Amino acid sequence: MTETITLGQFIIRQQADFPFAKGELSRLLRDIGIAAKIVNREVSKAGLIDILGDAGGVNIQGEHQQKLDIYADRQFISALKSGGECCIVASEENEGIIRLDTDVSKNAKYIVTIDPLDGSSNIDVNVPVGTIFSIYRRKTTEGRPQLEDVLQKGTEQVAAGYIIYGSSTMLVYTTGKGVNGFTLDPSIGEFCLSHPNMQIPESGFIYSINEGNYVHFPQGVKDYIKYCQIEDPATKRPYSSRYIGSMVADVHSNLIKGGIFIYPVTASAPSGKLRLLYECNPMAFLIEQAGGRATNGDERILDLEITELHQRSPIFIGSKNMVEKAESFNLLNQ
Numbered sequence: 001m002t003e004t005i006t007l008g009q010f011i012i013r014q015q016a017d018f019p020f021a022k023g024e025l026s027r028l029l030r031d032i033g034i035a036a037k038i039v040n041r042e043v044s045k046a047g048l049i050d051i052l053g054d055a056g057g058v059n060i061q062g063e064h065q066q067k068l069d070i071y072a073d074r075q076f077i078s079a080l081k082s083g084g085e086c087c088i089v090a091s092e093e094n095e096g097i098i099r100l101d102t103d104v105s106k107n108a109k110y111i112v113t114i115d116p117l118d119g120s121s122n123i124d125v126n127v128p129v130g131t132i133f134s135i136y137r138r139k140t141t142e143g144r145p146q147l148e149d150v151l152q153k154g155t156e157q158v159a160a161g162y163i164i165y166g167s168s169t170m171l172v173y174t175t176g177k178g179v180n181g182f183t184l185d186p187s188i189g190e191f192c193l194s195h196p197n198m199q200i201p202e203s204g205f206i207y208s209i210n211e212g213n214y215v216h217f218p219q220g221v222k223d224y225i226k227y228c229q230i231e232d233p234a235t236k237r238p239y240s241s242r243y244i245g246s247m248v249a250d251v252h253s254n255l256i257k258g259g260i261f262i263y264p265v266t267a268s269a270p271s272g273k274l275r276l277l278y279e280c281n282p283m284a285f286l287i288e289q290a291g292g293r294a295t296n297g298d299e300r301i302l303d304l305e306i307t308e309l310h311q312r313s314p315i316f317i318g319s320k321n322m323v324e325k326a327e328s329f330n331l332l333n334q
């Protein structure tokens, strides 16, 4: 019989590698795992209850909020608040930072940034959606934690990961020592280690981009897409095109099979669409830890300076050789 290792057991084993650590990060990851199970429960029965669809509001990104966007946002914030290991949450769904002001939380040493529900416009059509999270250490040493505690470069991440609510639900994360994936076993209600030490193939044969926006792409991006489509048996081109429309699902698929996910600048999104804090940085950290690469077309995503909470960035992320090839094109200029 093969050994089952639950997320909780795995976290405790990892913790044993740091005898002087107090276990705060472990507890924080555990809190995220708990919220993920609650959100999973609602996502999986979404068709049965009155939780599907547009909530009628518009978020700070100018997007129509889905009911599940709001539900997931509240669940993660509430789990982090009761867990007591996080002093600030910054979320795609909220305009400003959220200080967790309980007696325990206000002095906690970690910051969490979160995309509570990624791909939320796909909920009504039963396509995989996800959650993306990042953990940073608080920088200020006294008083209330501040916005500057959140505006840290991607290289400062202590941990990052995502949950994919798909045909099965998985939690995939890194603490900077490789990437491990856990699949939710609904019969015992636990995430179990199913994908230890995940590595993204160095080369892949899938490109993921919303080609409907083709006319609005910079010439270099158009040229790279053409490169993917040209027949060349030696490099196994043409590549396959796959685009789910949930970053989590597209990047997860490419992590396992090899591939490149692209959201470039477009005429209507001159800084790109995806958000540095909630989407680009956590995915870049995780994919680099799996042996891949992530750039904005000019610079490594993790090295980008961040000045605003909801700052956006173009992104090219995935298999190392594919991203490097893309970088040989002029990806930013219109």
Ligand code: AHG
Residues within 6 Å of the ligand: 063, 092, 115, 117, 118, 119, 120, 121, 210, 245, 246, 247, 248, 273
């Ligand atoms: P979110 O649902 O968190 O707002 O993110 C949506 C993002 C991302 O998941 C996806 O890759 C991208 O938007 C899809 O955008 P297009 O519909 O413009 O292709």
Ligand code: MN
Residues within 6 Å of the ligand: 061, 063, 092, 120
């Ligand atoms: Mn959104």
Ligand code: MN
Residues within 6 Å of the ligand: 115, 117, 118, 119, 247, 279
């Ligand atoms: Mn998203």
Ligand code: MN
Residues within 6 Å of the ligand: 069, 092, 115, 116, 117, 118, 119, 120
């Ligand atoms: Mn979202």
